Amino acid sequence: MKRIGLFFGSFNPIHTGHLIIANYMASYTDLHEVWLVVSPHNPLKKKGSLINMYDRLEMVNLAIEHAEGLRSSSVEFSLPQPSYTIDTLIHLQEKHPEKQFVLIMGSDNLASLHKWKNYEIILRDYHIHVYPRPAYPVPAELAAHPSVTITDTPLMELSSTFIRSAVKNGQSIRYFVPDKVLDFIESKGLYLH
Numbered sequence: 001m002k003r004i005g006l007f008f009g010s011f012n013p014i015h016t017g018h019l020i021i022a023n024y025m026a027s028y029t030d031l032h033e034v035w036l037v038v039s040p041h042n043p044l045k046k047k048g049s050l051i052n053m054y055d056r057l058e059m060v061n062l063a064i065e066h067a068e069g070l071r072s073s074s075v076e077f078s079l080p081q082p083s084y085t086i087d088t089l090i091h092l093q094e095k096h097p098e099k100q101f102v103l104i105m106g107s108d109n110l111a112s113l114h115k116w117k118n119y120e121i122i123l124r125d126y127h128i129h130v131y132p133r134p135a136y137p138v139p140a141e142l143a144a145h146p147s148v149t150i151t152d153t154p155l156m157e158l159s160s161t162f163i164r165s166a167v168k169n170g171q172s173i174r175y176f177v178p179d180k181v182l183d184f185i186e187s188k189g190l191y192l193h
């Protein structure tokens with residue numbers, strides 16, 4: 001059975017930090033593929049600076065164009081919003097009964113998992129690959145949970161918030177995002193306001 005890692009995110013925009021995680025998970029773990037699932041709207045975030053989902057998806061596609069084992073997914077575009085992960089997981093499992101889906105998550109998201117819709121069902125029915133982020137220790141009871149595997153992923157402390165603010169301030173974001181993503185942001189004048 002093919003094991004697919006689902007890396008959910010707003011990707012507003014995708015950056016090198018995301019890509020390092022996705023590629024590590026696809027190449028150094030038991031996962032066969034990683035799908036970057038673009039979420040139209042995270043239920044715990046305000047829409048504020050969120051640009052439209054099609055531009056975010058396009059940037060993900062540009063970023064992973066030639067990457068082996070990485071795919072984008074727009075499955076949440078046609079599901080109700082905000083985007084509840086459990087609903088997407090159930091939808092994907094029905095659509096692809098031959099695949100086994102595994103969640104990929106940073107320890108920052110794990111720390112707020114108790115606020116997610118039906119998080120007990122997520123933990124009961126799905127495996128989660130967690131990469132530790134320095135400022136967010138993995139809660140002890142979750143580290144010991146049979147559904148949780150802590151990975152040793154190299155990290156780069158970079159965020160989409162930092163990138164949006166740099167663009168707004170006229171600062172360079174070269175190397176923080178792939179060149180094609182940089183060209184896309186510049187050509188469409190994204191994140192200027």
Ligand SMILES: Nc1ncnc2c1ncn2[C@@H]1O[C@H](COP(=O)(O)OP(=O)(O)OP(=O)(O)O)[C@@H](O)[C@H]1O
Pocket residue numbers: 008009010011012017018021105106108109133155156157158159160161162
């Ligand atoms: N530099 C990074 N290293 C590891 N994980 C990251 C990094 N940046 C984001 N992530 C994780 O990637 C997933 C998707 O992230 P998201 O699209 O929210 O990016 P972000 O940079 O955290 O965005 P924002 O700054 O807008 O909140 C989340 O699980 C988030 O924890």
Ligand SMILES: O=C(O)c1ccc[n+]([C@@H]2O[C@H](COP(=O)([O-])O)[C@@H](O)[C@H]2O)c1
Pocket residue numbers: 008009010011039041042043044045083084085086109115116117
């Ligand atoms: O299902 C939930 O209740 C839930 C609560 C918070 C976040 N999520 C999902 O977690 C993913 C990470 O979001 P983000 O904005 O940090 O990239 C994104 O796909 C959200 O839809 C899901």
